[in-house]
Amino acid sequence: MPRISVFMIRTALIHLALGALIGGILLTDKGFHRWPWFWTWRAGHVHLMLLGWTVQFACGVAFWILPRLDAAGTRGALWLAWFCYGALNAGILLAALSAPVAGLVGRERIAWMSPVAAILFVAGIAAFIAHVWRRIRPWGAVPARGTSVGDYSGST
Amino acid sequence: MHRQARVYVKTAFVQLLISVIVGALLLINAGLPLHPRLGLFLPVYYHLLMVGWATQLIGGVALWMFPVRSRERPRGDERLGWMAYGALNGGLLLRAVAEPAHAITPRSWSAWMLAVSAVLQVCGVWFLIIALWPRVRERPKVNRSSMGGG
Numbered sequence: 001m002p003r004i005s006v007f008m009i010r011t012a013l014i015h016l017a018l019g020a021l022i023g024g025i026l027l028t029d030k031g032f033h034r035w036p037w038f039w040t041w042r043a044g045h046v047h048l049m050l051l052g053w054t055v056q057f058a059c060g061v062a063f064w065i066l067p068r069l070d071a072a073g074t075r076g077a078l079w080l081a082w083f084c085y086g087a088l089n090a091g092i093l094l095a096a097l098s099a100p101v102a103g104l105v106g107r108e109r110i111a112w113m114s115p116v117a118a119i120l121f122v123a124g125i126a127a128f129i130a131h132v133w134r135r136i137r138p139w140g141a142v143p144a145r146g147t148s149v150g151d152y153s154g155s156t
Numbered sequence: 157m158h159r160q161a162r163v164y165v166k167t168a169f170v171q172l173l174i175s176v177i178v179g180a181l182l183l184i185n186a187g188l189p190l191h192p193r194l195g196l197f198l199p200v201y202y203h204l205l206m207v208g209w210a211t212q213l214i215g216g217v218a219l220w221m222f223p224v225r226s227r228e229r230p231r232g233d234e235r236l237g238w239m240a241y242g243a244l245n246g247g248l249l250l251r252a253v254a255e256p257a258h259a260i261t262p263r264s265w266s267a268w269m270l271a272v273s274a275v276l277q278v279c280g281v282w283f284l285i286i287a288l289w290p291r292v293r294e295r296p297k298v299n300r301s302s303m304g305g306g
Contacts, residue, residue, distance in 0.1 A: 001223060001294055009292045013285045016211070020281035024274035027251065031258055031267030054210055 001064050004081045008060030011089060015052030019045055040103050044096030051121065052092045059084060059128050066135040080131035087124030091117040157220050160237050164216025167245060171208030175201055196256040207277065208248050215240070215284045222291040232290060240283035247276030 001009075022045040029035050059081075069076050094117035101110050157165075178201045185194040219237055224230035231237070254269035 001292065003294055006292055006294055010289070013289060013292070016281055017285050020278050024278035027255075027274040027277075028271045030255070031262075031270035049206060054206070054214075057214060 002075070004078065004085065005060045005064040008056050008063065008081075008085055011085070012053050012057035012060060015048045015056065015092065019048035019053055022048065037103065040099040041096075043099050047092050047095045051088060051095075055125075056085075056088055059088075062132055066132055067137060067139070069134060076134060077131055080127045084124040084128035084131070087120040087127065091120030091124060094120070158231070160231075160234055160241075161216045161220035164212055164219065164237075164241060167241070168209050168213035168216060171204050171212065171248070175204035175209060178204065193256070193260060196259045200252045200255055203248065203251065207244065211281070211284075212244065215288070218288050218291075222288060223293060223295070225290055232287060236283050236287035240280045240287060242280070243276045243283060244280030247273045247278075247280055250276065 022041050025035070025038055026042060026045060029038060063075070063081050068074055094113045098110055098113040098117070101113070178197055181190065181194060182198060182201060184190060219231065225232045250269055250273035254266050254273055257263075258266035258270055
């Protein structure tokens with residue numbers, strides 16, 4: 001498993017652990033109504049589970065198992081995947097913290113957090129798609145050692 | 157595919173079927189009112205889909221396909237995977253009953269059922285993470301100089 005996949009999958013598992021913990025506290029509070037302030041974490045729960053867990057895990061596994069670009073095992077531009085990792089996790093952090101922090105410092109002071117998170121999500125996912133696009137192709141369509149993808153015109 | 161992975165994946169698909177039936181009823185209810193309390197199943201629908209199907213399917217496939225731990229114990233302690241399976245599905249089942257019941261008439265027993273369901277789901281997820289964590293690793297580097305020749 002390549003290093004970027006290890007980082008993405010382990011971070012996704014951490015998001016899953018945190019997301020489940022927040023969800024568990026919210027579900028318990030549905031019954032007992034003891035911690036109304038904790039509901040500011042509801043949006044964070046959704047972001048952690050959808051983007052932090054599911055999407056990030058899928059990206060990590062995709063980077064690992066999708067076909068390589070050539071017989072030497074090249075996976076293409078690695079920086080795009082690392083950029084995705086950074087942008088996605090920074091976005092999740094901002095999106096998850098925006099509502100709880102708004103309760104502490106006021107909504108006006110953190111108005112920038114959600115738009116910045118949104119830009120980071122789009123940029124991160126776009127970078128990952130740019131990386132994997134060329135790797136989504138038929139089995140056996142790996143060019144022989146010493147030739148580049150551009151030279152290859154494989155049959156389906 | 158080993159037995160544990162098969163059980164995870166098949167249960168995930170059963171949960172997918174149940175969740176799309178619940179989702180279909182919610183959708184029909186939005187246009188053609190069937191029952192005023194049907195809307196209370198919306199959180200149950202989301203969690204059956206995202207935890208019962210997506211997370212459980214991912215867990216099953218990961219337990220099957222992730223790099224093995226060792227030749228002697230390729231998947232580590234499989235009891236963790238079974239504990240995760242029991243807790244996750246038990247917690248979801250409990251939630252599917254308790255959440256709408258508590259929304260209709262809040263009672264002490266339904267509140268406690270929600271709490272137990274929450275603990276089970278959190279434990280289920282954490283057991284799964286503990287089972288998978290050591291298997292998320294880079295390929296060990298082969299020290300060719302120490303392999304010797306001949």
